[in-house]
Amino acid sequence: xxxxxxxxxxxxxxRSPWWCMLAALAVTCGFTALITGTSGxxxxxxxxxxxxxxNFGLMVxxxxAALAVTxEYRFGTIRxxxxxxxxxxxxxxxxxxxVALLAGVVGEVVAFASWGIGKVMRPxxxxxxxxxxxxxxxxxxxxxxxxxxVLAVAVGxxxxxxxxxxxxxxxxxxxxxxxxxxxPTVGEKIQPWLPFNAASNFMLMGGTPPPGASxxxxxxxxxxxxxxxxGVAAAGLVITIVVAxxxxx
Amino acid sequence: MIEAVGLTKxxxxxxxxxxxxxxxxxGRVTGFLGPNGAGKSTTMRMILGLDRPDAGQVRIDGKTxxxxxxxxxTVGALLDAKWxxxxxxxxxxxxxxxxxxxxxxxxxxxxxxxxxxxxxxxRRAGGFSLGMSQRLGIAAALLGDxxxxxxxxxxNGLDPEGIHWIRQLMKRLAAEGRTVFVSSHLLSEMAxxxxxxxxxxxxxxxxxxxxxxFVDTAxxxxxxxxxxxxxxxxxxxxxxxxxxxxxxxxxxxxxxVTGSVTSEQVGEIxxxxxxxxxxxxxxxxxxxxxxxxxxxDSVEYRTDGQGPAGPAAAGSEDLxxxxxxxx
Ligand SMILES: Nc1ncnc2c1ncn2[C@@H]1O[C@H](COP(=O)(O)OP(=O)(O)OP(=O)(O)O)[C@@H](O)[C@H]1O
Ligand SMILES: [Mg+2]
Numbered sequence: 001x002x003x004x005x006x007x008x009x010x011x012x013x014x015r016s017p018w019w020c021m022l023a024a025l026a027v028t029c030g031f032t033a034l035i036t037g038t039s040g041x042x043x044x045x046x047x048x049x050x051x052x053x054x055n056f057g058l059m060v061x062x063x064x065a066a067l068a069v070t071x072e073y074r075f076g077t078i079r080x081x082x083x084x085x086x087x088x089x090x091x092x093x094x095x096x097x098x099v100a101l102l103a104g105v106v107g108e109v110v111a112f113a114s115w116g117i118g119k120v121m122r123p124x125x126x127x128x129x130x131x132x133x134x135x136x137x138x139x140x141x142x143x144x145x146x147x148x149x150v151l152a153v154a155v156g157x158x159x160x161x162x163x164x165x166x167x168x169x170x171x172x173x174x175x176x177x178x179x180x181x182x183x184p185t186v187g188e189k190i191q192p193w194l195p196f197n198a199a200s201n202f203m204l205m206g207g208t209p210p211p212g213a214s215x216x217x218x219x220x221x222x223x224x225x226x227x228x229x230x231g232v233a234a235a236g237l238v239i240t241i242v243v244a245x246x247x248x249x
Numbered sequence: 250m251i252e253a254v255g256l257t258k259x260x261x262x263x264x265x266x267x268x269x270x271x272x273x274x275x276g277r278v279t280g281f282l283g284p285n286g287a288g289k290s291t292t293m294r295m296i297l298g299l300d301r302p303d304a305g306q307v308r309i310d311g312k313t314x315x316x317x318x319x320x321x322x323t324v325g326a327l328l329d330a331k332w333x334x335x336x337x338x339x340x341x342x343x344x345x346x347x348x349x350x351x352x353x354x355x356x357x358x359x360x361x362x363x364x365x366x367x368x369x370x371x372r373r374a375g376g377f378s379l380g381m382s383q384r385l386g387i388a389a390a391l392l393g394d395x396x397x398x399x400x401x402x403x404x405n406g407l408d409p410e411g412i413h414w415i416r417q418l419m420k421r422l423a424a425e426g427r428t429v430f431v432s433s434h435l436l437s438e439m440a441x442x443x444x445x446x447x448x449x450x451x452x453x454x455x456x457x458x459x460x461x462x463f464v465d466t467a468x469x470x471x472x473x474x475x476x477x478x479x480x481x482x483x484x485x486x487x488x489x490x491x492x493x494x495x496x497x498x499x500x501x502x503x504x505x506v507t508g509s510v511t512s513e514q515v516g517e518i519x520x521x522x523x524x525x526x527x528x529x530x531x532x533x534x535x536x537x538x539x540x541x542x543x544x545x546d547s548v549e550y551r552t553d554g555q556g557p558a559g560p561a562a563a564g565s566e567d568l569x570x571x572x573x574x575x576x
Binding site for chain 2: 071
């Protein structure tokens with residue numbers, strides 16, 4: 001509990017998390033407004049389409065989460081922290097917890113704001129949250145953001161440098177996964193097992209796919225996809241904690 | 250009480266700390282003295298459990314750092330005044346530290362008052378001058394009212410007033426019965442504050458004794474001579490078994506003859522050899538010189554005629570090692 005409070009004070013007594021949260025909100029809502037605004041009869045607005053932009057928000061959240069720990073390495077406050085609390089496992093778990101919680105809250109805000117934008121701009125569209133799948137499309141964004149934050153904290157702690165960690169995360173999520181899934185024959189097989197693909201599968205699976213999108217059958221259900229994404233993040237966190245305990249602060 | 254036993258730390262091929270053992274007693278200021286790159290900061294990081302020793306261990310009142318419950322209440326340290334987030338206010342910085350060790354928020358105000366930062370407590374620490382950062386670091390060290398305090402080069406870069414303030418503070422803390430361990434690469438600085446010394450060079454222990462003892466054994470008189478026939482004089486003195494080294498200076502090279510030697514002896518030898526003297530002076534060896542000799546390579550420069558490498562040269566080589574980086 002104490003450690004959660006400590007990490008909360010640390011996170012909110014600097015400005016960058018605030019900027020990142022604002023950016024996540026602005027980017028996502030902006031794109032949603034754009035998507036909704038340009039939609040028409042051949043491309044109707046659905047609950048899912050209001051959430052297409054959440055991926056951009058996720059990228060901003062990854063940056064925020066990685067920064068939460070790389071700035072500590074950059075400014076040496078991680079040493080002050082380990083000096084105050086020598087139990088590094090506890091410190092890293094607390095930090096991960098606080099950042100993930102924040103990311104989750106931002107995710108929910110972003111998701112429901114996007115959904116609200118859809119409703120306001122297209123009052124006639126069917127945007128009611130009737131089914132469990134509808135709820136998952138919207139509320140699931142927060143879960144993905146939270147798990148993504150765990151992964152980003154793990155990568156940030158492992159890499160320690162802001163530029164390196166952010167590049168690694170963004171290049172992986174935006175480029176490498178896209179390229180790998182585009183590989184002939186094997187691409188389709190590995191696509192579900194790429195963590196960020198799994199995350200977006202979780203959010204988007206099982207609705208009416210937009211016209212033109214090919215429906216790939218997945219080896220897992222939506223919750224399986226989330227479980228897989230969470231498993232990857234958890235594994236990353238475990239590795240990071242082991243490494244952080246072994247090396248010099 | 251801090252006890253280090255056989256501490257060893259390697260970074261790749263560099264042996265930063267080499268089988269170092271020492272004890273730091275309460276109620277005194279103990280100076281941790283060594284040239285740049287001697288391993289002082291590394292040792293302090295190991296005391297605080299930040300770096301893992303490759304061998305040996307440090308105990309604080311019988312416990313390792315990791316065994317301390319709420320360590321800031323036992324050990325306070327200022328290793329690097331820059332370990333503060335520049336966008337965080339001084340108060341916020343101390344607030345999370347206090348919270349992490351279950352210290353009341355009231356302590357934050359108290360230590361800010363103590364170091365004289367109350368008026369700037371809500372300004373971002375990134376805008377602080379070096380002196381202010383140093384004070385903030387000291388505030389953080391004192392937060393838990395610890396019995397043991399570590400300071401790594403606390404007067405580095407401070408103005409005379411700041412230096413005076415820190416010296417007084419350290420003396421006061423020791424007088425209150427606390428253990429104060431402070432590193433420096435200046436013996437003259439330590440001579441003013443420390444009662445005990447732990448002297449290191451290249452990661453190894455050179456001496457552990459009182460400052461008075463160290464100064465006595467370390468400083469000795471020497472004779473400085475300048476002459477247009479310096480090489481000739483040098484050869485003769487070496488042949489007669491005197492310890493000496495060449496000291497470059499603005500007025501040309503000079504010979505410094507050390508050991509039990511008087512200016513009379515040197516003057517007479519010069520006269521016998523018809524060597525013209527431009528200067529013949531007795532010098533009470535400076536502390537810095539003595540320190541350099543002790544911490545430099547343990548090779549002695551005696552009459553084996555092995556070139557002009559003097560203690561000063563060995564010392565300056567040591568000074569080069571660290572490249573001025575305080576880690
Ligand atoms: N993290 C590190 N990685 C690699 N080498 C290191 C590291 N920290 C210290 N060293 C090396 O270990 C040696 C001792 O360094 P240390 O900083 O402990 O010396 P110091 O006595 O504090 O010197 P100074 O007076 O310059 O502060 C140096 O040769 C340094 O280059
Ligand atoms: Mg140092």
